[in-house]
């Protein structure tokens with residue numbers, strides 16, 4: 001108590017004292033609003049150190065941002081806005097997928113703390129819609145981490161199959177402890193190929209209809225991925241880069257391979273953190 005009084009006397013008359021006095025006044029006048037704001041700031045700050053390690057993975061897109069994504073995917077796939085919006089809605093209403101994520105999250109306290117009860121799909125909702133519109137036979141994702149994108153792509157492939165368009169997913173991942181979400185229920189629609197993505201792409205022999213690059217966060221590695229798979233893309237293949245907010249690697253590849261390129265920057269709902277962006281290269 002004595003220490004508090006000493007500190008109070010030391011800062012009395014300073015701007016800091018006025019500021020703290022003002023904060024105390026606000027807390028007393030608007031206790032509920034201040035406590036809500038405090039909780040929000042605390043949550044945001046507590047996520048920050050984790051976000052450094054996890055790569056800012058936990059947010060929803062704003063409604064406006066999602067509608068821009070929908071428009072961009074419609075453009076890249078040559079489908080209408082309405083059809084694309086239906087694919088978005090289909091994913092958001094996929095109770096089986098949501099239940100799968102919820103179950104796996106509930107079994108892992110670390111992920112529970114990170115994701116909360118409900119998985120946030122972010123711009124991967126665009127991957128789903130591309131997959132539904134394109135009806136690819138072969139999809140490759142480089143870098144799968146816990147396997148959120150893997151499950152979302154597999155859910156799209158499952159729907160495609162039910163409509164008579166079977167396809168298969170390959171997740172190329174170097175870290176063999178990854179793939180937590182992509183468990184047995186999804187194995188019918190794809191598999192994880194362990195090892196360096198560039199080497200795996202070099203070894204790959206099937207035509208690739210959809211490629212999603214999201215592995216090593218260096219431009220040099222991403223360039224090598226494009227070099228390794230360029231000759232294996234099917235004529236109407238689409239390439240998505242999840243790091244296009246950081247570098248022009250996919251734009252460069254699109255220009256070299258005579259593809260068009262569009263870029264989408266995520267806008268996080270109810271959050272201030274830096275967000276990601278994705279590029280799409282298409283014919």
Ligand SMILES: C[S@@+](CC[C@H](N)C(=O)[O-])C[C@H]1O[C@@H](n2cnc3c(N)ncnc32)[C@H](O)[C@@H]1O
Nearest residue numbers: 143144145148149173174175196197214215216
């Ligand atoms: C950003 S995370 C991928 C996130 C994932 N695509 C998703 O949708 O949640 C990057 C992943 O790439 C993997 N990775 C890094 N270097 C790699 C390499 N050379 N080959 C394959 N995977 C790699 C990392 O182990 C990590 O799991």
